[in-house]
Amino acid sequence: MEHLQASLFDQGDEIRQAPLTGLARTELSDGAWIEELPGWLGGADALFARLRTEVPWRAERRRMYERTVDVPRLLCFYGAGEPLPHPALTAAREALSAHYQAELGEPFVTAGLCLYRDGRDSVAWHGDRSGNPRRGSRGPDPEGRGAREDTLVAILSLGEPRDLLLRPRGGGRTALRRPLGHGDLLIMGGSCQRTWEHAVPKAGGARGARISVQFRPRGVR
Template sequence: MSVHLQTSLFDQGDEVAVRPLDGLRREHLGHGAWIDVLPQWLQGADALFETLAREVAWRAEERVMYERVVAVPRLLAFFGGGDPLPHPALDTAREALSAQYAAELGEPFTTAGLCYYRDGRDGVAWHGDTTGRGSTEDTMVAILSVGAPRHLALRPRRPGHVPVRRSLGHGDLIVMGGSCQRTWEHAIPKTARAAGPRISIQFRPDGVR
């Protein structure tokens, strides 16, 4: 798949590797939800983007909306717990996250869902990852972003807390934890502004989608 990515001035190497997680910063959102953010966790993120864009077997999906079939505005791939991941750095990232959050999460991250946002016309609507255990239990979803930055927006399901926006790309990491999937929603808004391609890798425990 042919892509054009405006590379980061801070990520010029071809070696793909994760950095230590000791720079994580936690922000409590309210209603028992929190996010941890670590900019540029992944070294060589632009090189990884190029590999994933070219080599992953991306699929386009359709869904019924307002009594008609429409294309899902992004490309998708999913790797279950027993599936080989498309790059060794993703195995390393998943293992590092599982070790970092072992005490809080109580189980490892196992699956990896990939979303490919080709330009500003691609996005994902407001939602929480509540298919499965996330609808009733506190859990975590860790998102690694490679490619051009896009805004991840978060808003509370109930009034009382201020919505949050984070620009994520070029190896940035965000972890949504606590009650975040039940009490907050998140989205990647579409934009009419020029936006380069981005791939997000979402690591989740078993039974969370």
């Protein structure tokens, strides 16, 4: 019902943040946790429409299991110091940095954007354990801070909801399922990137598009 209400109240064009005091934490295992705030960003559907048409989305291909395959979503990455594609994202990153300063000890500095065009787009089980690309390299550094340190990753979801799944690292049954969209906010913290995995699976039926914005600190990708 929360996500339905967020959609109903998100029909205006005014983009506005709710107070982060409404965040609710769920403790996981091994020092991992998530925090959630449904409908954090009002006017999220208007922001989604702007980003979908104005961001320079690109398709990528990656080497997996001895073959090169299409990445099943479109991507755009904004590194430290690069201007973000909309002032609302800059304001969101600044608000999150201020809120988590005591816990994280540093600001969020990058933003990775993913466009899930329909239910066929997805992302496989993974943790954000790599680093930012080395100079002259096309891919991320495989030994980023998320592989050895506790960190935070903040996900702002725009557009139609898609399920984010979480489970302990190493496989097994899904432990948590969160349908994120329409301005919902989810933070993964503590050891979450090292000891847990997350995924957005393919979804059958008619599915609208979704944009995921991941704010991360230095050296996490």
